[in-house]
Amino acid sequence: MSKNTRRIVFVLFILVLTLSVAAVQAQDRVQVTILGTIKPEIADPFNEAVATYNAAQDQYEVVVIPRDGDPVQMMTSLSASGNMPTITNMGQEFSLFRDTLCDVTDTTFSQHAFPGTQADVTIDGRVYGMPITIEAFGLLYNQAVLDEAVGGTFDPATITTRSELAELLAAVDALESTEAAIHVSGLDWSLGAHFTNVMFTDQSADAAERVAFIDALKAGEAALVENEVYAGWLDTLDLLLQYNQNAGSPLAPTYDDGVLALGLGEVGFWFMGNWALPNLFEMNPDVAYGILPVPISDDPATYGNTAISIGVPSNLVIDCAQSTPEEQAGAIDFLNWFVTDPVGQDYWVNRFNFLPVYDTFEIQPQDAASQQILQYAADGLSLQWMNNLYPAGGWQAMGASMQKYVTGQIDRAGLAGELEAYWQTVE
Amino acid sequence: MYIEKTFAQKFRSFLTFAAIPLFAFSVVLVIPFLVGVFLSFTDWNGIQAIDSFDYNVIGLSNFTAALSDPTYINTLVLTFAYVTLVVVITNVIAFLVAVLVTSNLPARNFFRAAFFIPNLIGGVILGFIWQFIFSTFITRLGDLTGIPLFQYSWLVETDKAFIALVIVGVWQLSGYMMLIYIAGLVGIPQEVIEASTIDGATTSQQLLHIKIPLMIQAFTISIFLTLRNSFMVFDVNLSLTRGGPFRSTEMATLHIYNEAFISQHFGTAQAQAIILFVIVAVVATTQVIISKRLEGRAL
Incomplete structure (x- = not known):
């Protein structure tokens, strides 16, 4: 081919390419x-x-x-x-x-x-x-494991206080089939966005007062160590950590480890939300799951003890x-x-x-946990997702502090100090 | 072929050889850099179009915010520690390995290839591979042997996670540096070595007094590259530890990224990036000037 022929072929080639792209776009x-x-x-x-x-x-x-x-x-x-x-x-x-x-x-x-x-x-x-x-988060549980622990069919309505939860955790822990009672994910988003939400949302049944609590933190006027909900919330966290499957190295497990632990019945509980259900069903579609509130006191009437965090x-x-x-x-x-x-x-x-x-939906979810969550919502037993009000970077900062607490780097006062210090940096 | 006399001819050859690379260089490096410097003086919110000018010039307040961010200062300190360790360990290992594979070792080409391969793996993939090793493999090893060091994942304890980052950084960089040292070693004229052998120099004397002075340029290049790469570490940091546990292994670049895209403080992050640029530029230039002086003395 002469030089000119090659040029013509090249130009034609480019032309064809351009046209075909244009044709695709011209639909x-x-x-x-x-x-x-x-x-x-x-x-x-x-x-x-x-x-x-x-x-x-x-x-x-x-x-x-x-x-x-x-x-x-x-x-x-x-x-x-x-x-x-x-x-x-x-x-x-x-x-x-x-x-x-x-x-x-x-x-x-x-x-x-x-x-x-x-x-x-x-x-x-x-x-x-x-x-x-x-979506809802709380204590996801494996129905089969809990049935075995209570020797019958487990009824979620029986758990309304921390001591009732403690008894159940002990019973699950004692089972031969389980490694531990609960799997606590040390992931910063789980601890920082979801677990902290329990503390913020349980502050008051009144939405305006919950926001006021955050405003007080921002202004440096709220002392967490003197806060009753803060103390009760950490008492419950300590209880969960006591029965934690990965107590030796709490930050080690990944999200998938949690799916495996609950799905295989190595544990009875996992602090997580219903977004994990597809992952759990993928592993074994025949296991039934449910979700429990995180009680923060020994009084069933305490706000939040019988409700789960539900939000968009x-x-x-x-x-x-x-x-x-x-x-x-x-x-x-x-x-x-x-x-x-x-x-x-x-x-x-x-x-x-x-x-x-x-x-408009004719089709409704069929699994027990999803129906349970819709029931909580219908009964008005839903706690606000205060984590939607966290500023950008908020859960990462609080998640880091929570990880320090979970691994024993800081104590209650230290955690309170870090959380207060974080909120004071927020405008 | 190209004898350039007139301006037109010079311009023509400039267009032929330099225009496209210059264009690419300007578009992907120079212009974004200048825009970045400009944005660090504004309150741009991260989503406004740059040419809309809906934002205000606010002077140096981004820089004061950047420097009053205690975590940023901590990440800079951590980055310096990381850089020091990685630069020293990488160069020592790379040089020793280079000496080893230029000797009469059997299968030395195999070793050269084996040491170089980590450099061909992208940082993110590498991070995930090592994540598996540090969190899954090591704990399995701990279960089998009962050695406490291997009982738990290395990535969830502050000090071990930092060491893990250094290990991976060194592992990734030393192969490349080894190549540069090999080039330096084989570039030494054979006569000089032979002459010293005849004069009765031992192997270690040859290494210290003849080989190293004659290949000092290789050190200049290697130290410069390791400095730059370890200051700018990002992908391994992101995929291996994500800065965890509790943001204790967050290096400067990852912190800047988080400041911009997680905390959504684009101005502050931009200012922090400029500060990091100045630091790296000063450190690297100083290093090159000192090394050049050493080269001058050696020759």
Whole structure:
């Protein structure tokens, strides 16, 4: 081939490539982008749901942008570079992005949401997000192990005080089939976001007083060592640590170790939440689980002793600053599909293991623990997720202090000092 | 081929050879760096478009906030400790190994390859491999042997987690440094060695008085690279310990990352990054100047 022929071939080759890329983009379907698969744990079923939705209609095409690394890092860089995805799943980041988000008050999914579930994403009476599920944390238990420990069918209503819990822990510990009574995860998010929540949310039955307690901490006016709830909360933590499977090295176990320990019945309890259920069922679908409150005193009437922490972990939000109106409409259509279409509902409940907070759902979760959580919610026995009010970096800071306490580096006074010092740095 | 006389010709050859690399260098390094320096003087919130100028210039308050953050100072101290240990241990091991594999060792090429391989594994993967070793393998070993040192995961105790980081850092870097030392060792003219042998020099005398002075440049390069790499350690830190237990093994870069993306203090984090840059620049330049003087004396 002469030089010129080669040039022509090269130019033609580039032309063909460009045209084919243009042809792919020139489809008449509107592309709706979503960052990640809501949660990494449900990546496979979520991708399946997206494919099903794309095949079910010919107006929109939902595309998942792979999420690698830290979500905030990705959101900030995508936003600052003008590439914000149409749909994003946001937790605490909501406050950072709220001026860029679409008002979804009049959408179908928002109209059918249970009252109260949209509180975190409501500003001046307008709704800016779609709650994905409610999650609950507390003492997850393995029904079979506890049945064996009590010699019959274990009834969660029998545990309302710390001493009743202590007796049960001792009974589980005494079983030959178990290694220990409880698995305590030393993970900073479990201790820093969830276990600390028990202390903050049990402060008062009145929401305003709970917030006032945090404000007092910020102002340096609350002394934790003199706080009754703080003392009771740590008494319970000490009790759990006494029966901890990994007492020798409390920070060593990973999340997966907890799944294995509870799923295999090595322990009877695990301080965790219902997001672990899919992992547990993946290991053995035939084991039944339940969830118990974390009692902080010996009086059943103490606020929090009979209730579990329930909240909305994150919300799906739609970007209004960088997306076109067509993309926004597509995003709403996609989210409505989960709430209104039986196929979408099936994915939402049975494949993503979300607890539906919409009155349109015909499909309800079938496992005992999920039903138990919905029952706690229906009975009003739910404690507020004060951890949603922690500032950015809050649970990491408190998690580090909790890890020090759990490993015996600091005592009660030391922990109180560190927690107080942290809150005083918050504006 | 290229005889450049006129400006046009010079410009043409500049375009041919330097324009693309210069463009890439500016776009991915120079411009972001300058924007970063600029942002450290503003109250940018991390999501505003840079060219929107919706943020304000606030002078040096990010820098005062950065320096009054006690954890940042702690991470700097920890980073210095880490750098000192890694630079010294890496260079000692790399040099010894280089001497070993340039001697008449059987299968020396195999050893060269084996020592170099860790350098080819990305830091994140490497972190996960070693995480398995320190948390799972070591505890299993402890169960089998009953040695208390191996009873629990190394990554959950402050001192052991730090040692683990040093071990992995050294393991990753020494293979590469070994290559540089090998190049230095084999670059020494054979005549000089032979002459010293005839003069009756022992092997250790040859090493100390002939080989090392003649390959001092290899030390300059290796120490510079280990300094820079260990100051900037991030991926291994992130994937091996995530700064834990209780943020006690958080190095400067990981702290800056957390300050920006977890605490969402972008201005402070940016200022801390600039401070770290200045520190590394000063340390590395000093090291190069001193080494160059030594080179001058040796030659």
